Amino acid sequence: MGAGDKSRMPLPKLLLIDDEPALADFVAQAAKMCGFLPAVTRTDQEFRDKFRESRPQMVTIDLGMPGMDGVELLRFLADEAFKEPVLIISGFDRRILESAFRLGLTLGLQMVGPLEKPTRLEDIEAILNNLRPTLVQ
Numbered sequence: 001m002g003a004g005d006k007s008r009m010p011l012p013k014l015l016l017i018d019d020e021p022a023l024a025d026f027v028a029q030a031a032k033m034c035g036f037l038p039a040v041t042r043t044d045q046e047f048r049d050k051f052r053e054s055r056p057q058m059v060t061i062d063l064g065m066p067g068m069d070g071v072e073l074l075r076f077l078a079d080e081a082f083k084e085p086v087l088i089i090s091g092f093d094r095r096i097l098e099s100a101f102r103l104g105l106t107l108g109l110q111m112v113g114p115l116e117k118p119t120r121l122e123d124i125e126a127i128l129n130n131l132r133p134t135l136v137q
Contacts, residue, residue, distance in 0.1 A: 011037040012057035012135035014128075017047040017073070018089070019065050023117065027060060027089065030121055034128035044068040048076060056084070057135040063090040063100055070100060078107035085131050088114035089124075 014036040018024040021042070028038040036058070041047040044065065051059070059077065063070030070090065077086060086109045088100055097114040104111040112131065115123055 009035075011035060012132060013054060014038045014058045014060065015041065015047065015050055015054075015056035016060040017041045017044075017065065018060075018062040019043075020062075023062075023089075023119070026121075027119070027124060030124040031128060034125055035132050036128060044073065047073065051076075051080065058085045058087070058131065060087040060089055063088060063092050063096065071103060074100065074104045074107055074109060077109055078104075083108075083110060084135065085110050085112045087112045087127060089117060089119055090114065091117035 012035075014031045016024060016027055016031075016038060018027065018040070019042050024040045024042070028040050031038040039050055039054070039056070041050055044067065059082070061070050061073050070088070074086070086104055088097055088104075088111070090097055094116060097116065101111050101114050112127055115127075
């Protein structure tokens with residue numbers, strides 16, 4: 001597919017939450033390069049508001065955020081009947097990431113990843129490039 005083909009298709013919206021500006025911008029840039037339209041949020045309420053205002057085709061969440069728990073966001077997404085991919089990118093121990101991943105599956109979410117911080121660009125791109133074709137209507 002050439003660059004011209006991509007521009008005619010609607011870009012899938014990716015909503016991400018991370019309280020680390022550098023990492024959030026890094027993931028948003030990777031998403032843009034992979035043909036997504038990213039929106040960055042830094043707080044739980046901002047994420048929920050943006051989610052409801054402009055329902056994304058994919059979300060990425062950080063499990064460890066001040067004043068909130070990533071598990072609460074997984075429950076929020078399940079309550080909203082979100083059926084699109086959910087990618088966890090977090091600095092928590094691998095066992096915690098896998099536990100949150102399994103919880104997401106139990107809640108009926110379409111979980112992908114998880115990715116540990118620090119995250120490599122190649123790992124993010126591989127996931128996004130693999131999912132993008134399935135998200136465009």
